[in-house]
Amino acid sequence: xxxxxxxxxxxxxxxxxxxxxxxxxxxxxxxxxxxxxxxxxxxxxxxxxxxxxxxxxxxxxxxxxxxxxxxxxxxxxxxxxxxxxxxxxxxxxxxxxxxxxxxxxxxxxxxxxxxxxxxxxxxxxxxxxxxxxxxxxxxxxxxxxxxxxxxxxxxxxxxxxxxxxxxxxxxxxxxxxxxxxxxxxxxxxxxxxxxxxxxxxxxxxxxxxxxxxxxxxxxxxxxxxxxxxxxxxxxxxxxxxxxxxxxxxxxxxxxxxxxxxxxxxxxxxxxxxxxxxxxxxxxxxxxxxxxxxxxxxxxxxxxxxxxxxxxxxx
Numbered sequence: 001x002x003x004x005x006x007x008x009x010x011x012x013x014x015x016x017x018x019x020x021x022x023x024x025x026x027x028x029x030x031x032x033x034x035x036x037x038x039x040x041x042x043x044x045x046x047x048x049x050x051x052x053x054x055x056x057x058x059x060x061x062x063x064x065x066x067x068x069x070x071x072x073x074x075x076x077x078x079x080x081x082x083x084x085x086x087x088x089x090x091x092x093x094x095x096x097x098x099x100x101x102x103x104x105x106x107x108x109x110x111x112x113x114x115x116x117x118x119x120x121x122x123x124x125x126x127x128x129x130x131x132x133x134x135x136x137x138x139x140x141x142x143x144x145x146x147x148x149x150x151x152x153x154x155x156x157x158x159x160x161x162x163x164x165x166x167x168x169x170x171x172x173x174x175x176x177x178x179x180x181x182x183x184x185x186x187x188x189x190x191x192x193x194x195x196x197x198x199x200x201x202x203x204x205x206x207x208x209x210x211x212x213x214x215x216x217x218x219x220x221x222x223x224x225x226x227x228x229x230x231x232x233x234x235x236x237x238x239x240x241x242x243x244x245x246x247x248x249x250x251x252x253x254x255x256x257x258x259x260x261x262x263x264x265x266x267x268x269x270x271x272x273x274x275x276x277x278x279x280x281x282x283x284x285x286x287x288x289x290x291x292x293x294x295x296x297x298x299x300x301x302x303x304x305x306x307x308x309x310x311x312x313x314x
Contacts, residue, residue, distance in 0.1 A: 147191045149236040149311050156236030158225030161189035170206040171215040172251050190220040191237040194309045197275045216243040243304040254303040257285045272307050281306040
């Protein structure tokens, strides 16, 4: 039973004066509490009831606060694409907690005024040609290496990975930590057969849609694979995040499904499937579809598709 607002309770355990047992005056005097100081007036029954009511209201507010915080976190999780999935066992069979499967960059952040939208999306004209030329010159050709993808996507490593160039005629890379173009070099490594598949898909996509914006590619894996911030998978060079094309043509991650060009996104999805992707996680609200078991709706993939390739020969 809990307190109700503005409800006054009376102690049911209190005996009425007619019900109290008679006792000698001396024993009664010994049982009396210490007399209150004359500077502090004695608390009346009404004041005690009001005090208990206020304490109950404060306790109720604290309970509501503890219940509200997880709910707010869930709402913010949807906005920032944080995901909640099944528990996945770590080594030794111990549970490692909720699997956060590839959350992309935050689309909302805390500011002085509360929640604020991140910086304005980057349009093609906003990218400095000089910056792109510098990055392109620094990594203008692909240095192919015969890689070994060791272990699982969420528990593995990459040996002798091939780096995807920062930018190209058909793609740009997106840094989910800074919400900017291009991505960092050490976040763009993968198995060479996945890199070839990516280049084949984006090249064919742009040939079929010459007026479409370049494909925005997010994280692949680290140079040596292993655990990567913002991801649980992406560890063995067989995962890549590809952001859905935007209706406005901005080269940035969509912040709402209403910004997604579904026709171009579906074509991009179909091309990755045809290239041999093992599984592609897509958002529930995107309306994208594909063969069962390959195109898989998954929480918090409303602004990008997570493409996973099988091990070479798998």
